[in-house]
Amino acid sequence: MKTLGGFAGKILYVDLTQKTIKTGALDPDMAKKFVGGLGLTIKLAYDRIKPGTDPLSPDNPVVIGAGPLVGTDIPSSSRVYAVTKFPASGTIGWCGAGGVTFGCMFKNAGYDHLIIEGQSDKPVYLKIIDHKVELCDAGELWGKGILDTCETLKMSDGRQGGVISIGQAGENRVTFSMAYVDGIATLGRGGFGAVLGAKKLKAIFVKGSQGIDVADQERYESLKNELLQTIQGYRYLKEWQSLGMLKSFPAVPVETYEKIKKRRIACVSCPLGCKDVVEIKDGRFKGLVARSSSAINLFTPLAYGFTDYREAVKLIATLDEYGLDMFEFFGVMNFAAALFKNGVIPEKENIPEIAMDSLESMEIWAGKIAGREGIGRILADGFAGMLDTYKKDAEDYAPALVKGMHPYTGPDSALPWDLFGTMELGQIMDFRGPHVGSGGSPTYFAKRPLDVFPRHLKRMGVPDPAIARILPDPGAPEDEQNLKIGSLLKYSHRWFSILGSLGICARAQVNRFYNAELCAALYEAVTGIGTDIDQLRLRADRVWTLYKMANVREGVGRNAESIPERWVRHPGFKNYVSEKPVTREEIEQMITDYYMEQGWDTATGIPKAETLKKLGLEDH
Amino acid sequence: MSRYQILVFPENCTGCMRCMLSCSRQYFKIFNPAISRICVQLSGIDCAITFTDECNHCGICADGCFFGALSKQVEEKTK
Missing domain, CATH: 1.10.599.10 (Aldehyde Ferredoxin Oxidoreductase Protein, subunit A, domain 3)
Structure with missing residues (x-):
C-alpha cells in the first residue's frame, strides 16, 4: 500500500546466489530521514556492505535507486543512482546516470530501490515487468556489446522498457568498465561494470505500468508551472536544445557537429537533452551510427592527437560498445606506452605499437583490454593492477592518480581546465x-x-x-x-x-x-x-x-x-x-x-x- | 473541450516521454506512460509516434513537448 506520494513504495531484493526474488515495503520513516534516491541508496548500501568486502566478491551488494520525483513530469527528474564498493578505488562510492527511460520505468514497475546480492553461477539478466520479476538465462547475450544487448532487450516486450547493461569489459571484470543506461548514459566510472560482471549479471530490463502519484496535485501544478516559465524564459534554451553540451564545450566546430547530428536524446522529462545520436556522412566510416551521453565525448580522442573527427567518433563508439571508461582507458594507454618505452614491459608485448593518435592501435588495444588478451589482462586491472605487477619500476612513469584513478581534469589529463x-x-x-x-x-x-x-x-x-x-x-x-x-x-x-x-x-x-x-x-x-x-x-x-x-x-x-x-x-x-x-x-x-x-x-x-x-x- | 489536429515531427523527438506523462496525468490522474494515449518508441535513429484509438485530440501532449516534435492545430470545437 502506498503511504507517500512520489515513492513507488517497494524495495526489490534479488539474491543471485540463491536465485531468490522478494519485495519489501519502503519504510516511510527511513524515506523521510534520507530523502530518497541517492540518499536512500547510500543508506541501504551502508546497512549491507560489510567493511573489508572484496568489490568483486559475491559479498559486495549493489543498491540501485531512483528518487521520488523520478517518473513525474518535473523537468530533468530522471536520475538513477547506484552504490557499491568499487574495484578501481577500493572505496564505497555512488555512481549516477541520467536515467533515460530506466528510472521512470523502474518507478512505474513499483519500486524505488533494487538490492542485488550474491553471484550467479551462469550469466543471467534480470527481467522486471511490474510484479513479475525473473532471472533469465543470458547465455545468448554474454559476449555482446552494450548497444547490442540494449537493443535486444529494449523492445522485447511490446512498448519499450529501460535497460542497464554491461559490455565485454564488464563481463571480464575490467576495473574501469562501466554499465550503460539504455545504451547511452554511463553508469559507474571506477568499475561498476566489473561489479555486475563478477555477479554474472549482464543486464536489467524493466517496464512498468503502476503509475506514480503526487500527494498535493494543486501545489504540484503551481510549482511546476512556475518552473516551466523559468525554463521557457531561458534565453539560451533553443541553442542548448540544438547543440547540447557542445554549447559549453566546443570540442569541434558547430558545422561539423551539425553535419553528423542525427538526433538529440533527452532523459525522461528533460527540456535540454544532453545526449546524442550521430551518423558519419562520409569517408571510410560513412553510415556509422554512434550514440553518446554527450557528443563532446565522441570527440575526446582529438585531445589525444587524433586529427580526423570521424576516427574519434569510431573509437569512442568502440569503447562504448565494450563498456570501457574512456578517461581511464586513455590514461592507462599513456602509462603503458611509457612502460614499454622505458623497458618496464618487454617491447615484444607492444603489439601493435601503442600510438595514442592511431585509431587502429587504440581499437586493438581496447579489444585486448576488454577481452583480457595477452598483456591486456594486466592493463585491464587499471593503474592499481599495473603498479602492483611492475611495482617500483613503474612508479616513476605513473601519471597523477587519485584513489588509484586518472583524474579527468588537471595537468596531463583529458580536459584542459586548470x-x-x-x-x-x-x-x-x-x-x-x-x-x-x-x-x-x-x-x-x-x-x-x-x-x-x-x-x-x-x-x-x-x-x-x-x-x-x-x-x-x-x-x-x-x-x-x-x-x-x-x-x-x-x-x-x-x-x-x-x-x-x-x-x-x-x-x-x-x-x-x-x-x-x-x-x-x-x-x-x-x-x-x-x-x-x-x-x-x-x-x-x-x-x-x-x-x-x-x-x-x-x-x-x-x-x-x-x-x-x-x-x-x-x-x-x-x-x-x-x-x-x-x-x-x-x-x-x-x-x-x-x-x-x-x-x-x-x-x-x-x-x-x-x-x-x-x-x-x-x-x- | 477543444479538439485539435496533432502534427507529428518524429525527427525532432528526443524520447523524453513528456507527452506520455502529460496524457496519462490528464486522463488517469497519474503519471503512467503505459496507459497514455500517445506512444513514443525511440531506438537510436528510428522514432515512431503513434496514438491509441482512445485519443480525443485534446492536444495536451503537444502542450508538454519541449522539442517541437508535436504541435496542434485547431480542428473543431465541441460543446
Missing part, C-alpha cells in the same frame, strides 16, 4: 575517486566573476554566514582576495545530495533552474512529507556524512585524500581567483576548511560525535 575550483578539489574529496560532476557550484565555469557568486550560492541554499566565510573579505586588498574552495565544496556536496536524492539532474545547465527552497517545496508537494529548506539541508548533510561513515569503516580518512604531486608542479593547477600556481599547502588548507564546514575532525577526516548527534547518526 583553475582549481570545487570540481577539481572534489576529485580528491569524493570517496569514489575522480569523476565528472559539478554539484552545481559556480566554479564549474572558469573565471566566473565573483560578484555573481552570492546569487548562485543562495540558490544552492548556502546560508548567509557561510556565504560570508566562502567569499573574499570585501575589505581585503585585491591581490589577497580568495575564495574558500574547501568550504564551498561542502555546500556543493550538499546541493548535489539534495538534487540526487530528489532525482533531479545535477548538470550545471539543468540545476540552474532550481533552488533549494523550490526543491523543498517540490519534495513536500510530491511526497506529502512536511519539508522546509532547513529540514532538507539537514537531511542532505545526513546523507553525505553517512556516505563518509561508510568509507570511514573502510579506513578512508584524511589519509586517503592525498594530493598528486603533479598537480602542484609547474605547470599545474591555478588558483581560481588569482590564477597563481596552487600550492600543496593551499590545497591542504582547502581540505581542512572542508572538514571544518562539514563538522568532521580536521586531523582524521572522521565526523565528530557532535556532528553525528546533530544529524541523528549516533548509531552509525
